[in-house]
Amino acid sequence: MSTETLSPVEDRPRVNTGAPFAALLRPAEPAHIIHSDAEAIAIARRLAGEFATESSLRDREGYLPIAEVNAYSQSGLWGITVPKAYGGAGVSYATLAEVIRILAEGDSSIAQITQNHLALVAHIELDGTEAQKKELFGLVLQGTRFGNAFSEKGSKNVAAFETKLQLEGDHAVVNGQKFYTTGALLAHIVPIVAVDDQGKGWLAFADRAAPGLTVVNDWSAFGQRTTASGSIRIENVKVPLNRLVPVAAFDRPTAAGPISQIIQAAIDAGIAAAAIAETVAFVRTRSRPWIDSGKEAASEDPFTVSAVGELVIRLHAAEALLERAGRAIDRALAEPSEDNVTVATLVTSEAKVLTTEIAIAATNKLFELSGTRSTLQEHNLDRHWRNARTHTLHDPVRWKYFHVGNYHLNGVTPPRHPWN
CATH class of the missing domain: 1.10.540.10 (Acyl-CoA dehydrogenase/oxidase, N-terminal domain)
Structure with missing residues (x-):
């Protein structure tokens, strides 16, 4: 056994402790x-x-x-x-x-x-x-940070909310359970989506330290690990009436859906950019050329050079659509007509498709082009693939293809909700 003195474990709070x-x-x-x-x-x-x-x-x-x-x-x-x-x-x-x-x-x-x-x-x-x-x-x-108590893991679908809100005098009382609560762990205020007795949806802006609001550090996904997107227990949490905001933006043409979606797409584009940068750095400094290439350096392998070129072009295309989507959202906010909101929704959907695809492609190609040594734990490069695979599951891009095609082929406008 080695007599080497082990350094103490760094004393920082960690994810997935399972504790409040x-x-x-x-x-x-x-x-x-x-x-x-x-x-x-x-x-x-x-x-x-x-x-x-x-x-x-x-x-x-x-x-x-x-x-x-x-x-x-x-x-x-x-x-x-x-x-x-x-x-x-x-x-x-x-x-x-x-x-x-x-x-x-x-x-x-x-x-x-x-x-x-x-x-x-x-x-x-x-x-x-x-x-x-x-x-x-x-x-x-x-500098106040809002968290999130929106999604529910056990409901029929993502829009079926079982968290309840009841009015009592000058406040509301909220009860329920939430999951995928990204941001809540480190927030100062946690807006809770809840429905009243009439089925109307509300955002209840609860203080993070409110009695009965328990944020549990139990996020265990293999990717996006340090988002701490775990669970929340909501037990008779009181929220002042002036902190209740109706969920009404999807009942009329607004840019609410595209705004949520463009942020998701931008995250995936960032993951792709990081993976491409890691690929370039690894190929330049650590990878070996394949024996059949006849080259002295992996960075001169023609198939590797072409593959990196393809990734960069696809990333730039995704980034261009991101910018286009942002401009369309600006127009929809300035003039929220049915046509402007539809354009913003469709263009943002297109950006979401391309950013998802380049995030998955770039994080896969990272290993193919860098070679076996890139999989060593010391490099931890698999975090990019894990992050891409986890985050791109937020909403299925197969439905983006459908809504874009259904509009252009049949004139059917896409539905309005936070995932579109």
């Missing part, structure tokens, strides 16, 4: 406020570089990215879609997609933790009262 996780303190200082699209992209690039440094370590060891998420929300990036009228930058959704893509290239789990927060900011704009917008947007700009 206490609420984090709110930020002591207000977050930075970003004022332009260019500033948002510049800050995203800086943070992505910082997040990339230990992204493999966090994935391997299961460390919760608490310090990283604090830095992320304090940077102001969580408030960039707050409208200018309420003090935010009101950036283009093309800019938001690029910000999320950049961050996901650095660490896709951290980028995903923002997903529901950003979608909720849009819902507040679409469905909130003026007083709610002023209050909740003000909290966001100060």
